[in-house]
Amino acid sequence: MPPQMKLSAITLDCPDPLSLAAFYQQATGLEPHPKSDADFAALNRADGLFIGFQRVDDYRAPSWPDQTVPQQLHLCFAVDDLNEAETRLLELGAGKPDHQPHEERWRVLTDPAGHPFCLVVSG
Known part of the structure; x- marks a missing residue:
């Protein structure tokens, strides 16, 4: 085993x-x-x-969605409400890339160091 x-x-x-x-x-x-x-x-x-x-x-921040500097990995966080979570995280200093592939199902944000991460509806 x-x-x-x-x-x-x-x-x-x-x-x-x-x-x-x-x-x-x-x-x-x-x-x-x-x-x-x-x-x-x-x-x-x-x-x-x-x-x-x-x-x-x-350090060089990842570039997303282009891969000039690859993201290498990203984190996903389950949330109850996409809009509410996005608003809160933007207030904390997250960024929101213009490219949002399925904004109605998940949101791509970037942390203050430029790492992309996703918010997805839990459940």
């Missing part, structure tokens, strides 16, 4: 880990990891999964 693997972390490159962690903390309500610092910050989820943010010198 192959070894069992449990996802323990998702880590994003960025220029300012504490700032990006603060954005996602406000967006998700996850608790900051107590050992977060200027080079690596993280948010804890109750089941042990954490989202990490690591400082990268000369």
Whole structure:
């Protein structure tokens, strides 16, 4: 039998880990990891999964939808109301690309470091 693997972390490159962690903390309500610092910050989820943010010198934000600088990955968040969630996240500092492939079903936003992420209706 192959070894069992449990996802323990998702880590994003960025220029300012504490700032990006603060954005996602406000967006998700996850608790900051107590050992977060200027080079690596993280948010804890109750089941042990954490989202990490690591400082990268000369960071280049992904370009979406073109792939001049590939996005490499994106996060998806389930929400009850697309419009309400989008409004709140834009107020927190998210961006909204002009290209929205299926705006009635999901929204593509970018975090303050330029990473694309999606909002999808839960359920």
